[in-house]
Amino acid sequence: MQYKNEIKNDEIIVFADTSLYSKDSIFKCLYWYGDKYHTNVSFADNNTYRVSVKPLSTNQLSQEEQQYLLLKLERDLVDYNLRDIVTKETQNVRDLLIAKAFSNGEFDELPPGDVSDPLGFNINQLKND
């Protein structure tokens, strides 16, 4: 079903396809609205999030401001979804990077094979002889 983003009774409502937007990104986005707006996330149907923000009573908006807010919310949802993609795709590299940075060499790769001199003597064996 097609939903249209709208402003209804002072509430800014945006719909997001669950196959395109992650739940994390929606909450991370709404986090920044919490000081001035009531925020809400629910399902419009199985495949669609309904995301809404409504100004607190102390924060009345003009029509123009509401239009701007709708645009901002739409844009922020896209931004946070993209950020979330980067975060999730790069989580492993990031963990590896930080582990390497603080590891004092434990995570550095050793050259493959035994340590030996170019002539092929096995140093470990020589030491034991």
Added chain:
Amino acid sequence: MINEKADKRSRKFREIDQFDLNEQPQYYLLPFRFHRITDDKEIIVNEVGDYLLLSNGTFERIVKRQLDKKKDADLYGDLIANFFISEEPIPPLIDVLATRYRTKKLFLNYFTGLHIFVISLRCEHTCHYCQVSRVTQNKDLYDMSIANIDKGIDIMFKSPNPHVTMEFQGGESLLAFDNIKYAVEKAERIAKEVGKGLTKVICSNLALINEEILEYCKEHEILISTSLDGPQYVHDNNRHKPHASSYELAIKGIELSRKVLGHDRVSALMTTTKLSLDYPVEIVDEYFRLGFQGIFLRNISPYGFALRTDKSKYETEKFLTFYKKALDRILEYNFSGHYFTEDLAKIFLTKILTPFNVGFVDLQSPAGLINGVIVFNYDGGVYATDESRMLAEQKDYTFKLGTLDDNYNDLFFGKKAQEIANVWANEALSGCSECAFQQYCGADPVHNHATQGDMYGYRPNSDFCQKNMEIIRYLIELMESDSRIKKIFERWAKTSTH
């Protein structure tokens, strides 16, 4: 029937279209973060603080793999060279990146360097914004005892840091100058024995400074740090001294101190108050006129404000306007050939433009409290930061780590320290975790607690966040729009790493 496809697959050489001539390159993303700088520019910053400024929509194209290797050759090259993307799942140079990350967090290697001794709470000033003044006479009650000084020195030398700094604060520290002398001489002896570096600083309003004190400072290589809020009408309004001008005493003190100790052994710090906000240019001019090499435009003190109100947000906006006007003025001096810095900008710029970091308590992650600074209060209490002991003056002991009678491990690694450690890395805080400026900014649990009532903090209405985010954004906007400013900023950043 001959299966042509299968046949081809079995050949030694593959068809030419099997090779990587795709215009749409296959690449892997590396960790980085994104922020909008202006209406038409956006920024991406990687894990070690390198940034690329891009035109709007580029971030989306990068993430959606819409770059064209030929048409976007420059951008593609930049992204690869600066570790934003990689053509292999794990970049071949990941060890280089790891070393750079380590360099950015090098301040963690040394542990606590700055040890603040609140040598006396007594003060002869009655500044209206100061919570700690107005206890004047009783020496026994408000001076640090010799026994506590001994214990403080003992703890200081247990720090693994090869170079420790001992800073005497007040109240007015010079009211307890005899105790300072005792502390300095004892610390010098031990530093020599154990082979540690020792820097000594006296923080004073200089009203009581005289040649005798300064000769002692000279002999013992003690630095002087004083307070100067701007021109006389600002300073004297902020700092009330009965029957005298605090400004005149400070200026006289600065001149005398420079004469005896040398010009660069004396520094000054300003406190921004509501009154200061109306005089950005005059305050900068005053510092310039007095021959300082820069000024630190510090945020208006949050203590006493209650956040989650529009008031503090409004105050922060006013501070930002003040800051930008003052910075403009500072840049004017630089345009005309002078070297004159703004020190908050200098801290950010060092992080933005160099491979290094700055050990500045409020702008580190993990935070600088305990890791970088510790405070020994006059009464033997040990606090995480200077602001923490100010809170204690309002009977809030949240950041009291213990007393000088406790052992080192309990103070620095005990329950309280662990509780604070849960919230001292901005990498793991809501809001900050996805913020492009994470590497440039820091975490300040004490500020969060003081202004928002909990250490974790709430970024959307945090004045700390609002201020840092806007100043960092503004600095980048400035230098990217004017190459002269970029040169000046590069010079500031460079000089702070020497």
